[in-house]
Amino acid sequence: xxxxxxxxxxxxxxxxxxxxxxxxxxxxxxxxxxxxxxxxxxxxxxxxxxxxxxxxxxxxxxxxxxxxxxxxxxxxxxxxxxxxxxxxxxxxxxxxxxxxxxxxxxxxxxxxxxxxxxxxxxxxxxxxxxxxxxxxxxxxxxxxxxxxxxxxxxxxxxxxxxxxxxxxxxxxxxxxxxxxxxxxxxxxxxxxxxxxxxxxxxxxxxxxxxxxxxxxx
Amino acid sequence: xxxxxxxxxxxxxxxxxxxxxxxxxxxxxxxxxxxxxxxxxxxxxxxxxxxxxxxxxxxxxxxxxxxxxxxxxxxxxxxxxxxxxxxxxxxxxxxxxxxxxxxxxxxxxxxxxxxxxxxxxxxxxxxxxxxxxxxxxxxxxxxxxxxxxxxxxxxxxxxxxxxxxxxxxxxxxxxxxxxxxxxxxxxxxxxxxxxxxxxxxxxxxxxxxxxxxxxxxxxxxxxxxxxxxxxxxxxxxxxxxxxxxxxxxxxxxxxxxxxxxxxxxxxxxxxxxxxxxxxxxxxxxxxxxxxxxxxxxx
Numbered sequence: 001x002x003x004x005x006x007x008x009x010x011x012x013x014x015x016x017x018x019x020x021x022x023x024x025x026x027x028x029x030x031x032x033x034x035x036x037x038x039x040x041x042x043x044x045x046x047x048x049x050x051x052x053x054x055x056x057x058x059x060x061x062x063x064x065x066x067x068x069x070x071x072x073x074x075x076x077x078x079x080x081x082x083x084x085x086x087x088x089x090x091x092x093x094x095x096x097x098x099x100x101x102x103x104x105x106x107x108x109x110x111x112x113x114x115x116x117x118x119x120x121x122x123x124x125x126x127x128x129x130x131x132x133x134x135x136x137x138x139x140x141x142x143x144x145x146x147x148x149x150x151x152x153x154x155x156x157x158x159x160x161x162x163x164x165x166x167x168x169x170x171x172x173x174x175x176x177x178x179x180x181x182x183x184x185x186x187x188x189x190x191x192x193x194x195x196x197x198x199x200x201x202x203x204x205x206x207x208x209x210x211x212x213x214x215x216x217x
Numbered sequence: 218x219x220x221x222x223x224x225x226x227x228x229x230x231x232x233x234x235x236x237x238x239x240x241x242x243x244x245x246x247x248x249x250x251x252x253x254x255x256x257x258x259x260x261x262x263x264x265x266x267x268x269x270x271x272x273x274x275x276x277x278x279x280x281x282x283x284x285x286x287x288x289x290x291x292x293x294x295x296x297x298x299x300x301x302x303x304x305x306x307x308x309x310x311x312x313x314x315x316x317x318x319x320x321x322x323x324x325x326x327x328x329x330x331x332x333x334x335x336x337x338x339x340x341x342x343x344x345x346x347x348x349x350x351x352x353x354x355x356x357x358x359x360x361x362x363x364x365x366x367x368x369x370x371x372x373x374x375x376x377x378x379x380x381x382x383x384x385x386x387x388x389x390x391x392x393x394x395x396x397x398x399x400x401x402x403x404x405x406x407x408x409x410x411x412x413x414x415x416x417x418x419x420x421x422x423x424x425x426x427x428x429x430x431x432x433x434x435x436x437x438x439x440x441x442x443x444x445x446x447x448x449x450x451x452x453x454x455x456x457x458x459x460x461x462x463x464x465x466x467x468x469x470x471x472x473x474x475x476x477x478x479x480x481x482x483x484x485x486x487x488x489x490x491x492x493x494x495x496x497x498x499x500x501x502x503x504x505x506x507x508x509x510x511x512x513x514x515x
Contacts, residue, residue, distance in 0.1 A: 004319035011307045076305040083303040086269050088320045089293035 001090065006102040013072030017106060020065050024114040027057045028121035028138075028214055044128045047215060055212035062142050063208070065110050066149035069103040074157040100154055107146050115139040118214060131215055138214050141207060148204040219281075221245040221367055221399035222266065227275035229265055236261060236423040239275070243401055243416065248393060250414035250431070251403040252500055258423045259403040260300055263371050266401075267297060279367065293321070296360030300371040302352045306345035310338050310355055314362075321363040329362035332388060350381035357385050361392045368393070370402040374409065386413070411435075411496040419503055426507035438499040439474040440492040443467050447486030453478050457506040470494070470502045 010017070031054030077085045077099075085095060115135065122133035159167065178191035199209050222243035229236040236258050243249040253259045264270045266277055268288035277284040279291045304313050310333070318324035333340060336354040344352065353373065360368060368389065374382040390413055393400055404410055410417070411431075418428040427434070445465045449456045455472040462468040466489065474491070482488040494502065 001319050004316045007312065008305055008308060008316055011312065012305075076307065080303040080305065083269065083299055084305070087267055087292055087295075087297050087299075089289050089291075090320060091289050 002098055002101065005098045006105055008076060009072050009099070009102040009106065012076055013068050013106065016068035016072065017110070020061065020068060020110050021113045023061055024110055025117045027054060027061060028114070028118040030054065031214060032121050032125045044131055047128070047131065051213055051215045052211070055214070058138060058142055058212040059145055059208045062145035063149050065107055066146050066153050069106050070150055070153035070157050073099045073103040073154060096158070103150060103154060104147070107143070107150055111139055111143045111146065114142055122214065127215065130217055132217070133215055134213065138212060141210065141212060145207045148207060152205070219245050221280060222401060223278045224266070225276045227262070227265060227277060228273045229261060229270065230273055234258065234423065239420070239425055241418055241425060241428065243399060245399055246397050247416045248400040248402065248414045249416040249418060250410035251401055251418050251420065252405065252407065252410065253420035254405060254504065257420045259420055260371055262420065263369055263403060267292070267295065267369065294366040296363050296365030296368045298356045298360050298370045298373045300375065302356050304344050304355065307343060309341050309343050311340045313344055313355065314359065317359045317363065323364045325362050325364050328364070329358060332358040332362060335388065336384065350377050353377050353381060353385060357388060361388060364396065366398055368398055368400045370400065372404055373402065374406070382409070407497040407500050419500065421504050421507050427503055435496060435499060437473045438494045438502060439471055440494055441469040441471060441488060442490040442492070443469055443482060443488050444486035447482065453481055457502050472506070
């Protein structure tokens with residue numbers, strides 16, 4: 001069963017998977033493109049700045065992968081109004097876990113590509129003294145970020161239309177409240193509070209705010 | 218004979234539509250035609266039976282197991298062809314078959330290949346690119362190859378051309394003859410059901426208005442030509458409709474007719490002719506009488 005679900009999900013998101021895997025190869029290699037020329041230890045600062053600039057690409061990649069895989073997990077069933085899935089002789093919980101697991105497996109594939117790419121990129125570069133490469137760290141972060149985002153998006157995209165409308169209504173209400181508060185100069189920003197709560201230190205999405213450095217001290 | 222499907226007091230409501238106190242029994246091994254006009258509630262009843270919707274009241278059993286409590290076990294024995302094809306459009310036919318087979322332990326690969334060859338299906342083509350007829354055949358192939366004990370077919374041939382329809386129905390009949398499976402087939406194409414159903418249930422406006430063996434359904438409904446002004450009080454049959462027919466005559470549509478009832482008409486108002494109604498006429502008259510139970514001028 002799992003293989004069948006995995007195959008159907010691959011068929012649904014293969015184009016996105018290829019693009020994401022291509023990005024997972026390209027980002028580490030491009031981020032260290034000029035690093036081979038760094039011989040002066042004082043130039044390490046420039047290398048760190050360049051790495052930090054590219055660092056923003058990793059969480060974006062994790063979020064894009066999570067979005068594509070969550071959409072790929074649900075899209076076939078949404079399009080068929082869930083009729084086919086619900087008439088398969090398997091419990092709903094099991095079916096849900098199979099779908100979730102298949103998306104997770106595809107996320108691991110992208111993470112594996114990223115792991116290989118970061119290792120290759122860092123092996124090719126002679127690093128100045130005091131600087132170290134963290135291919136494993138970047139891959140684990142990517143995986144954790146991808147996992148958090150995928151889990152949340154999988155849950156959101158799997159909502160019934162009624163629940164989805166409810167979530168959208170709450171979100172619109174928050175945006176509206178923020179707008180009114182801003183116009184009335186109340187000094188209160190509910191949208192900011194929501195974003196802070198979502199990305200705060202205790203949120204599973206906090207990892208998106210962390211420093212993503214392939215090369216660091 | 219035990220019932221493969223037993224529905225008691227089923228009710229369901231959504232928007233302005235309601236199913237009210239639906240009672241339905243499909244004997245094991247029967248080919249049960251589920252008739253009704255568009256919007257009568259046939260698809261809703263089927264969806265309730267397959268656990269796709271939650272009923273407001275009543276009970277449903279399939280092979281003695283409760284819906285929705287035992288739905289997983291039930292679905293393992295049911296082949297379902299929905300009104301509109303609901304397969305994943307990005308998969309090819311080949312892939313859709315593999316996907317389906319993975320969930321049905323009794324899936325018969327040899328039968329599947331035979332049916333694919335019989336239907337001349339382009340196995341590598343994506344489902345999204347199939348014609349309506351090809352898609353209908355794929356749905357029937359999947360339902361039959363899983364070797365179900367119960368086939369639930371919701372307007373399976375609706376919109377198909379006559380050639381495809383004939384092929385599909387033959388495949389279904391072959392399977393039923395060979396396996397003895399029970400079939401619940403919903404349709405508003407009355408002629409289609411007439412040929413191979415042995416039971417008939419008629420749903421109208423969310424209510425079952427008739428449920429009986431096909432033979433009984435067909436034989437009891439007649440159109441009578443009688444002399445004008447004949448009294449209908451005390452008739453041994455049910456008068457569904459009556460109307461004038463030319464000079465000095467009337468046409469009566471009746472149910473529950475038996476040949477020996479001809480003597481009931483006296484010489485003053487003689488019975489001139491008894492005409493068999495085909496299933497479609499019978500169906501229309503049945504609906505008419507259900508909607509106007511007192512009988513009326515046609």
